[in-house]
Amino acid sequence: MPMPFLDLQDLHRDFGTVKALDGIEISLGEGEFLSLLGPSGCGKTTALRIVAGFDRPDAGRVLVDGRDVTNVPPNKRGMGMVFQAYSLFPNMTARQNVEYGLRVRRQDKAGRRKRVDDLLELVGLGHARDRYPHQLSGGMQQRVALARALAIQPRVLLLDEPLSALDAKVRVQLREEIRRIQLELGITTLYVTHDQEEALSISDHVAVMYGGRIEQMGSPAEMYSSPATPFVAEFIGTMNRFEGTVVDGGVDHGGTRLAIEAAQGRPRGQRVLVLVRPETVEVGPTNGDGAANTLVGDVVTQTFLGPVTRLKIVGSGVDVIADVPTQKALGLPVGTRVAAVLPAEGVRLLELRDDLPELAEEPLPTAR
């Protein structure tokens, strides 16, 4: 196993009685992109600030390329940081902002100029070199901030929710660019966000955080298809969840028996959470006979999502979300009585324990 390039070892940080970080462990290889994902207050920004050097952990270490930097001041760590907003120096043009890190390292003017211009081209702002921050849009400002952070050839790139202050379309565009540039330059990157779609679309690894701890860490595909805790299941994507108890070869949910492969091997009577992705639910007209894994109810709402339409199906003891191709949804208007069929395979089961974090009553929004 190659030595991690960025290594966070057992980080702890308390603010009074609040445990902002409760034993964070992350190992990131060189050139990899990891997102710290979680709701406000989960500790992701605290972790990032500790890596940057703006805060000291109460316990634990931060190592970069084998070297312990925990006590190194922020201006000596060789990391580049992109802040959420307002970080460009208002008295300097885009070019001068990007130049700043090189200037304080006393690099000669000609060399600086070239590098700065190259970087501004890289982020697509060659034409806006001599503009001041207040003359740039939010998206452009963040590009300059990125160029500025990259100018000093940092060993690690840190981004603190760089896109949250921007509007939606710019966000999508800019995140792809950040990833493209990161891959091109091969920089080890730590990215903080609360937007799970953002994290999943551009990262090599995702770490979901809650209450100062890492709930789960893995590749985006893993996080999506195999959430390890109810919180992660809730936070990533939309998920149907049913509580039930294990019975022979399946799960009993409010009287209905669901055939679920994952139930095999689990002790009978165990309380479990059944997790079903909306796109795996088959929806069709009812035809009377009680086929397996079928929940019957009425279409209560339709939400147009582009290629797919989300149906909310409600019946007695039934509350299911299903994503169906939009064409098909046209034939299942609100009020139609339908049968929602849950797949037997590919359904996740999580054991329900009392010490697990509270689940939100409503599913958390998938995008902001």
Place this chain on the structure above:
Amino acid sequence: MATLPFFAYTALFLFLPAGSVLIGAFQAKGQGYTLENVRTLFHHPYIDAFKTSIEISLVTALLGGLLGLLIAYAAIRDGTPRWIRSALTTFSGVAANFGGIPLAFAFIATLGPLGIVTVFLRNHGWDPTQHGFNLFSKTGVELAYLYFQLPLMILVIAPAVDGLRKEWREASANLGASQWQFWRYVGVPVLMPSLLGAIILLFGNAFAAYATAYSLTSGAVNLVPILIGAYYSGNVLDNPHLAQAMAFGMFVVLAVMMLIYIPLQRRAARWAK
């Protein structure tokens, strides 16, 4: 237009009186106009008064400006408890008042021949008066003036210091700059318009000050306002137009400062909204 009351007021209470005095500087006793009054200004003791006034104003403006900024920043920056900032603002508001007559007495009580600090130093082996220190001198006036220059600076620069975003300091540190580099390249340039405005304010404040020097030195230090006051409240009122000429001289000095200020201000504020 909402701005009408403002212009009307300033016309009546500012421009009219000011204009009448400035015209008076060029009037001769009796009838007619003359340059004689202004010419007299370039001789003793008038020219010395101008030199001394300018020197004192410059010293206290720059010193007060620098120290005021440092103190304001120390109180406002991250990491300093909030109550310190409130205490400083409140105290500054009052200390800016503690000028003129009461201040003069306070300094006499501190650094005068029988002042508490003077006596304290004397008892511990170092007699200030033996080393050439005299409160009733240019230096003494400067020390006293600083007492109201500093708080004024703090009050005026505080809003600007507030506007220094935390992100700029952090970004600067992250990019490898030292504290000093941050101030040089970002902090001071960003503050510059407000700094300039404040220092000009301080200069004008010191240059025009009358009461403190009056009460402290009883005329021992030759300052322009003192000279003017002497003509008006004294018994020697032989040529009021000379006093008005002195006033004109003050106006010129201050106008020059302002002419330096305006283009500088514009350049420094180029990038601001």
Place this chain on the structure above:
Amino acid sequence: MAPSAYLWLLLGAAYFLIPLVSTLLFSLKSNTTGKCCTAANYGWVIHNGDFWHTLKISFLLALETIVISLAIFVPTIYWVHLKVPKLRAVIAFFALIPFVVPPIVMVVGLLKVFKGTPDWFYAQPWGFLAGAYVILAFPYMFFSLDAGFRAIDVHTLTEASQSLGARWTTTLVRVILPNIRAAALAGAFLTLAIVMGEFTIANLAAFHTFPIFIQYVNETQGFPAGALTLMSFGITWAAMLSLLFVGRRRGARAAIVAGAR
């Protein structure tokens, strides 16, 4: 807290406190023996009728000046920031004129210009003196208010308020004022300070204000002047603190617009 912050705050505190302590020690010395410690000087001040009389005049004068100043300058600066930004340079220029025309000069001009006006204005501090003091306070008010307006997003706040149906006056009082409260208070502090300590104009125009009284005592009494000095300082401080307290209670609510930092 940063060590350099400690240093500067401590130095500042020392510089400010030492003269006050010295004055205090002086004020406790007996006028007859020249030694510590007696409260007789304070008694002398409190039992002096002139003390109370002049104090009241100066304080009311200050309040009058603050009210007139805010009433004139706040709408003006607001309007300029909102609608006519080019005018700001003009007003900023005006604000520098009281520096070019100091009180010592102004008083002569004022006396000359207003000589023929009726007594209720010319001979009263509430007319002549207040009129002059508003001009004296103008630059300080302007720099404070201007900085305050520059720090908020005037356009967004006004538009938000208007889109919710408010009139100009409502917008000004309920939305703008609370947001420039700090700047307005700073300006008010400075004005209070200026008026309570203004000696030049009052002296040459022969009005009997508080600072005139203090100078008289300085010239004629010894250690009692120390007591008076300290009391004048304490009185102004008390006035400031109550101003601050009032400002804090009333201004608790602030208009926050989405998108603002």
